[in-house]
Amino acid sequence: MYQEERLVAILEFLKRNNRISVEQICSLFDVSRDTARRDLVRLEEEKSIVRTRGGAILPSVHNEVKNYSHRLKTVSEEKRIIGKKAASLIYPGDRVILDASTTVQSCAEQIENTDCTVITNSINLAEVLSSKQDVNIQLLGGKLQKEHRFLYGSSVVEKLSEYHVDKAFIGVVGISERGLTIAHEEDGTVKRKMIRQAKQVIVLADHTKLGITDFFRFADLKDIDLLITDKTPPKAFIDLLRKNNVELLTAEQENEGED
Structure with a gap:
Protein backbone atom coordinates (compact mmCIF):
# COMPACT_ATOMS: atom_id res chain seq x y z
CA MET A 1 0.00 0.00 0.00
CA TYR A 2 1.30 3.44 -0.94
CA GLN A 3 1.64 6.13 1.74
CA GLU A 4 -1.19 8.25 0.29
CA GLU A 5 -3.54 5.27 0.56
CA ARG A 6 -2.46 4.65 4.16
CA LEU A 7 -3.01 8.28 5.10
CA VAL A 8 -6.59 8.16 3.80
CA ALA A 9 -7.18 4.89 5.66
CA ILE A 10 -5.72 6.31 8.89
CA LEU A 11 -8.07 9.30 8.71
CA GLU A 12 -11.04 7.03 8.08
CA PHE A 13 -10.07 4.97 11.15
CA LEU A 14 -9.83 8.17 13.21
CA LYS A 15 -13.27 9.34 12.10
CA ARG A 16 -14.75 6.07 13.36
CA ASN A 17 -12.69 5.66 16.53
CA ASN A 18 -11.49 9.18 17.48
CA ARG A 19 -7.90 8.04 18.15
CA ILE A 20 -5.23 5.70 16.77
CA SER A 21 -1.94 4.40 18.17
CA VAL A 22 1.35 3.69 16.43
CA GLU A 23 0.84 0.02 17.27
CA GLN A 24 -2.54 0.00 15.58
CA ILE A 25 -1.07 1.53 12.42
CA CYS A 26 1.65 -1.14 12.38
CA SER A 27 -0.92 -3.89 12.81
CA LEU A 28 -3.52 -2.57 10.39
CA PHE A 29 -1.12 -1.83 7.54
CA ASP A 30 1.76 -4.22 8.26
CA VAL A 31 4.36 -1.45 8.48
CA SER A 32 7.23 -0.65 10.83
CA ARG A 33 6.98 1.80 13.73
CA ASP A 34 9.23 4.23 11.83
CA THR A 35 6.86 4.15 8.84
CA ALA A 36 3.86 4.66 11.14
CA ARG A 37 5.54 7.67 12.75
CA ARG A 38 6.36 9.16 9.34
CA ASP A 39 2.70 8.81 8.37
CA LEU A 40 1.65 10.67 11.49
CA VAL A 41 4.24 13.41 10.90
CA ARG A 42 2.88 13.87 7.37
CA LEU A 43 -0.71 14.09 8.58
CA GLU A 44 0.28 16.53 11.31
CA GLU A 45 2.03 18.77 8.76
CA GLU A 46 -1.21 18.78 6.75
CA LYS A 47 -3.07 19.76 9.97
CA SER A 48 -5.26 16.67 9.62
CA ILE A 49 -4.41 15.26 13.06
CA VAL A 50 -3.02 16.17 16.46
CA ARG A 51 -0.16 13.89 17.51
CA THR A 52 -0.32 12.46 21.01
CA ARG A 53 2.02 10.31 23.08
CA GLY A 54 2.10 7.08 21.09
CA GLY A 55 -0.46 7.99 18.45
CA ALA A 56 -2.87 10.66 17.21
CA ILE A 57 -6.37 12.13 17.56
CA LEU A 58 -8.49 14.27 15.28
CA PRO A 59 -8.28 18.04 15.84
CA SER A 60 -11.24 19.78 17.46
CA VAL A 61 -13.66 21.25 14.97
CA HIS A 62 -15.30 24.59 15.71
CA ASN A 63 -17.99 25.89 13.43
CA GLU A 64 -17.14 29.44 12.46
CA VAL A 65 -19.89 31.91 13.26
CA LYS A 66 -20.20 34.03 10.13
CA ASN A 67 -20.77 37.77 10.29
Whole structure:
Protein backbone atom coordinates (compact mmCIF):
# COMPACT_ATOMS: atom_id res chain seq x y z
CA MET A 1 0.00 0.00 0.00
CA TYR A 2 1.30 3.44 -0.94
CA GLN A 3 1.64 6.13 1.74
CA GLU A 4 -1.19 8.25 0.29
CA GLU A 5 -3.54 5.27 0.56
CA ARG A 6 -2.46 4.65 4.16
CA LEU A 7 -3.01 8.28 5.10
CA VAL A 8 -6.59 8.16 3.80
CA ALA A 9 -7.18 4.89 5.66
CA ILE A 10 -5.72 6.31 8.89
CA LEU A 11 -8.07 9.30 8.71
CA GLU A 12 -11.04 7.03 8.08
CA PHE A 13 -10.07 4.97 11.15
CA LEU A 14 -9.83 8.17 13.21
CA LYS A 15 -13.27 9.34 12.10
CA ARG A 16 -14.75 6.07 13.36
CA ASN A 17 -12.69 5.66 16.53
CA ASN A 18 -11.49 9.18 17.48
CA ARG A 19 -7.90 8.04 18.15
CA ILE A 20 -5.23 5.70 16.77
CA SER A 21 -1.94 4.40 18.17
CA VAL A 22 1.35 3.69 16.43
CA GLU A 23 0.84 0.02 17.27
CA GLN A 24 -2.54 0.00 15.58
CA ILE A 25 -1.07 1.53 12.42
CA CYS A 26 1.65 -1.14 12.38
CA SER A 27 -0.92 -3.89 12.81
CA LEU A 28 -3.52 -2.57 10.39
CA PHE A 29 -1.12 -1.83 7.54
CA ASP A 30 1.76 -4.22 8.26
CA VAL A 31 4.36 -1.45 8.48
CA SER A 32 7.23 -0.65 10.83
CA ARG A 33 6.98 1.80 13.73
CA ASP A 34 9.23 4.23 11.83
CA THR A 35 6.86 4.15 8.84
CA ALA A 36 3.86 4.66 11.14
CA ARG A 37 5.54 7.67 12.75
CA ARG A 38 6.36 9.16 9.34
CA ASP A 39 2.70 8.81 8.37
CA LEU A 40 1.65 10.67 11.49
CA VAL A 41 4.24 13.41 10.90
CA ARG A 42 2.88 13.87 7.37
CA LEU A 43 -0.71 14.09 8.58
CA GLU A 44 0.28 16.53 11.31
CA GLU A 45 2.03 18.77 8.76
CA GLU A 46 -1.21 18.78 6.75
CA LYS A 47 -3.07 19.76 9.97
CA SER A 48 -5.26 16.67 9.62
CA ILE A 49 -4.41 15.26 13.06
CA VAL A 50 -3.02 16.17 16.46
CA ARG A 51 -0.16 13.89 17.51
CA THR A 52 -0.32 12.46 21.01
CA ARG A 53 2.02 10.31 23.08
CA GLY A 54 2.10 7.08 21.09
CA GLY A 55 -0.46 7.99 18.45
CA ALA A 56 -2.87 10.66 17.21
CA ILE A 57 -6.37 12.13 17.56
CA LEU A 58 -8.49 14.27 15.28
CA PRO A 59 -8.28 18.04 15.84
CA SER A 60 -11.24 19.78 17.46
CA VAL A 61 -13.66 21.25 14.97
CA HIS A 62 -15.30 24.59 15.71
CA ASN A 63 -17.99 25.89 13.43
CA GLU A 64 -17.14 29.44 12.46
CA VAL A 65 -19.89 31.91 13.26
CA LYS A 66 -20.20 34.03 10.13
CA ASN A 67 -20.77 37.77 10.29
CA TYR A 68 -24.29 39.17 10.61
CA SER A 69 -24.82 39.90 6.93
CA HIS A 70 -23.77 36.37 5.96
CA ARG A 71 -26.02 34.82 8.62
CA LEU A 72 -29.03 36.79 7.35
CA LYS A 73 -28.74 34.83 4.09
CA THR A 74 -28.34 31.44 5.78
CA VAL A 75 -31.42 29.19 6.04
CA SER A 76 -33.45 32.34 5.34
CA GLU A 77 -36.67 30.43 4.65
CA GLU A 78 -36.48 28.61 7.98
CA LYS A 79 -35.90 31.93 9.74
CA ARG A 80 -38.84 33.51 7.92
CA ILE A 81 -41.18 30.69 9.01
CA ILE A 82 -40.03 30.88 12.64
CA GLY A 83 -40.11 34.68 12.61
CA LYS A 84 -43.68 34.75 11.31
CA LYS A 85 -44.85 32.46 14.09
CA ALA A 86 -42.98 34.49 16.72
CA ALA A 87 -44.36 37.81 15.42
CA SER A 88 -47.91 36.45 15.78
CA LEU A 89 -47.30 36.24 19.56
CA ILE A 90 -46.74 40.01 19.90
CA TYR A 91 -50.00 41.78 20.74
CA PRO A 92 -51.05 45.44 20.98
CA GLY A 93 -49.76 46.93 24.21
CA ASP A 94 -47.03 44.31 24.65
CA ARG A 95 -43.64 45.32 25.95
CA VAL A 96 -41.03 42.96 24.54
CA ILE A 97 -37.28 42.44 24.30
CA LEU A 98 -35.81 41.34 20.98
CA ASP A 99 -32.16 40.31 20.95
CA ALA A 100 -29.60 40.77 18.17
CA SER A 101 -29.93 37.40 16.42
CA THR A 102 -30.82 37.10 12.74
CA THR A 103 -33.78 34.79 13.46
CA VAL A 104 -35.20 37.37 15.85
CA GLN A 105 -34.68 40.01 13.17
CA SER A 106 -36.95 37.93 10.94
CA CYS A 107 -39.56 38.18 13.69
CA ALA A 108 -39.14 41.98 13.78
CA GLU A 109 -39.60 42.21 10.01
CA GLN A 110 -42.98 40.49 10.32
CA ILE A 111 -44.37 42.34 13.33
CA GLU A 112 -47.58 44.13 12.43
CA ASN A 113 -47.56 47.93 12.68
CA THR A 114 -49.19 47.86 16.10
CA ASP A 115 -48.86 49.83 19.31
CA CYS A 116 -46.18 47.88 21.19
CA THR A 117 -42.81 48.66 22.74
CA VAL A 118 -39.63 46.88 21.65
CA ILE A 119 -36.38 46.99 23.58
CA THR A 120 -33.33 45.80 21.65
CA ASN A 121 -29.54 45.93 21.46
CA SER A 122 -29.52 45.36 17.69
CA ILE A 123 -28.88 48.31 15.40
CA ASN A 124 -30.17 46.33 12.42
CA LEU A 125 -33.38 45.43 14.18
CA ALA A 126 -33.96 49.03 15.28
CA GLU A 127 -33.63 50.10 11.65
CA VAL A 128 -36.13 47.44 10.53
CA LEU A 129 -38.67 48.56 13.13
CA SER A 130 -38.22 52.27 12.40
CA SER A 131 -40.46 51.86 9.33
CA LYS A 132 -43.36 50.73 11.56
CA GLN A 133 -44.89 53.97 12.80
CA ASP A 134 -46.81 52.59 15.77
CA VAL A 135 -43.97 50.50 17.20
CA ASN A 136 -42.05 52.23 20.00
CA ILE A 137 -38.32 51.43 20.00
CA GLN A 138 -35.92 51.55 22.94
CA LEU A 139 -32.39 51.02 21.61
CA LEU A 140 -29.95 50.01 24.34
CA GLY A 141 -26.74 52.03 24.20
CA GLY A 142 -23.34 50.46 24.66
CA LYS A 143 -20.21 49.35 22.86
CA LEU A 144 -20.81 48.26 19.26
CA GLN A 145 -19.70 44.82 18.10
CA LYS A 146 -19.22 45.81 14.46
CA GLU A 147 -19.08 42.39 12.82
CA HIS A 148 -22.22 41.02 14.48
CA ARG A 149 -24.09 44.33 14.80
CA PHE A 150 -25.01 44.29 18.49
CA LEU A 151 -24.48 46.66 21.42
CA TYR A 152 -23.03 45.23 24.62
CA GLY A 153 -21.25 46.08 27.84
CA SER A 154 -22.08 47.10 31.40
CA SER A 155 -24.22 50.04 30.28
CA VAL A 156 -26.49 47.70 28.30
CA VAL A 157 -26.85 45.25 31.20
CA GLU A 158 -27.51 48.06 33.71
CA LYS A 159 -30.15 49.67 31.50
CA LEU A 160 -31.91 46.32 31.06
CA SER A 161 -32.32 46.17 34.86
CA GLU A 162 -34.76 49.06 34.60
CA TYR A 163 -37.16 47.23 32.28
CA HIS A 164 -39.73 44.55 33.08
CA VAL A 165 -41.34 43.15 29.96
CA ASP A 166 -44.00 40.68 28.90
CA LYS A 167 -41.83 38.61 26.55
CA ALA A 168 -38.21 38.20 25.50
CA PHE A 169 -37.39 36.69 22.11
CA ILE A 170 -33.94 35.11 22.14
CA GLY A 171 -31.81 33.52 19.41
CA VAL A 172 -29.12 30.90 19.99
CA VAL A 173 -26.24 29.18 18.25
CA GLY A 174 -27.06 25.97 20.10
CA ILE A 175 -29.69 24.50 22.41
CA SER A 176 -29.05 21.15 24.07
CA GLU A 177 -29.07 19.31 27.40
CA ARG A 178 -26.24 21.68 28.36
CA GLY A 179 -28.47 24.71 27.95
CA LEU A 180 -28.55 27.71 25.63
CA THR A 181 -25.21 28.61 24.09
CA ILE A 182 -23.71 31.33 21.92
CA ALA A 183 -20.34 32.02 20.33
CA HIS A 184 -19.52 35.32 22.09
CA GLU A 185 -19.52 35.81 25.85
CA GLU A 186 -20.39 39.52 25.61
CA ASP A 187 -23.51 38.66 23.58
CA GLY A 188 -24.44 35.89 26.00
CA THR A 189 -24.12 38.17 29.02
CA VAL A 190 -26.69 40.56 27.52
CA LYS A 191 -29.04 37.69 26.59
CA ARG A 192 -28.81 36.34 30.15
CA LYS A 193 -30.00 39.69 31.53
CA MET A 194 -32.77 39.93 28.91
CA ILE A 195 -34.12 36.57 30.09
CA ARG A 196 -34.23 37.72 33.71
CA GLN A 197 -36.31 40.80 32.84
CA ALA A 198 -39.13 38.94 31.04
CA LYS A 199 -42.29 37.21 32.24
CA GLN A 200 -42.11 34.81 29.29
CA VAL A 201 -38.92 33.71 27.52
CA ILE A 202 -39.28 32.54 23.93
CA VAL A 203 -36.32 30.99 22.09
CA LEU A 204 -36.21 31.01 18.29
CA ALA A 205 -34.01 28.28 16.77
CA ASP A 206 -34.13 26.46 13.45
CA HIS A 207 -33.61 22.69 13.40
CA THR A 208 -29.84 22.99 12.76
CA LYS A 209 -29.39 24.52 16.26
CA LEU A 210 -31.11 21.69 18.16
CA GLY A 211 -28.77 19.38 20.06
CA ILE A 212 -25.83 21.74 19.45
CA THR A 213 -23.59 23.11 22.21
CA ASP A 214 -21.44 26.16 21.43
CA PHE A 215 -18.83 28.11 23.41
CA PHE A 216 -20.65 30.18 26.06
CA ARG A 217 -23.68 29.01 28.06
CA PHE A 218 -25.92 31.90 29.02
CA ALA A 219 -29.01 30.03 30.26
CA ASP A 220 -30.35 26.63 31.25
CA LEU A 221 -33.28 24.95 29.54
CA LYS A 222 -35.38 25.49 32.68
CA ASP A 223 -34.94 29.26 32.20
CA ILE A 224 -37.09 29.33 29.04
CA ASP A 225 -40.82 28.89 28.53
CA LEU A 226 -41.27 28.28 24.81
CA LEU A 227 -39.14 27.08 21.90
CA ILE A 228 -40.20 27.93 18.34
CA THR A 229 -38.51 25.88 15.63
CA ASP A 230 -39.20 24.99 12.00
CA LYS A 231 -39.33 21.18 12.12
CA THR A 232 -40.52 18.61 14.63
CA PRO A 233 -37.45 17.61 16.70
CA PRO A 234 -36.44 14.00 17.42
CA LYS A 235 -38.30 12.30 20.29
CA ALA A 236 -35.26 12.45 22.57
CA PHE A 237 -35.12 16.23 22.21
CA ILE A 238 -38.88 16.59 22.79
CA ASP A 239 -38.49 14.51 25.96
CA LEU A 240 -35.66 16.82 27.06
CA LEU A 241 -37.92 19.85 26.62
CA ARG A 242 -40.73 18.22 28.59
CA LYS A 243 -38.34 17.33 31.39
CA ASN A 244 -37.46 21.04 31.68
CA ASN A 245 -41.08 22.27 31.28
CA VAL A 246 -40.38 23.95 27.95
CA GLU A 247 -43.31 24.21 25.54
CA LEU A 248 -42.65 23.45 21.88
CA LEU A 249 -44.15 25.31 18.93
CA THR A 250 -43.29 23.93 15.50
CA ALA A 251 -43.82 26.36 12.63
CA GLU A 252 -43.29 23.96 9.72
CA GLN A 253 -46.99 23.87 8.93
CA GLU A 254 -46.73 27.53 7.92
CA ASN A 255 -45.11 26.32 4.68
CA GLU A 256 -48.15 24.35 3.65
CA GLY A 257 -50.18 25.88 0.86
CA GLU A 258 -47.60 28.57 0.08
CA ASP A 259 -46.12 29.06 -3.36
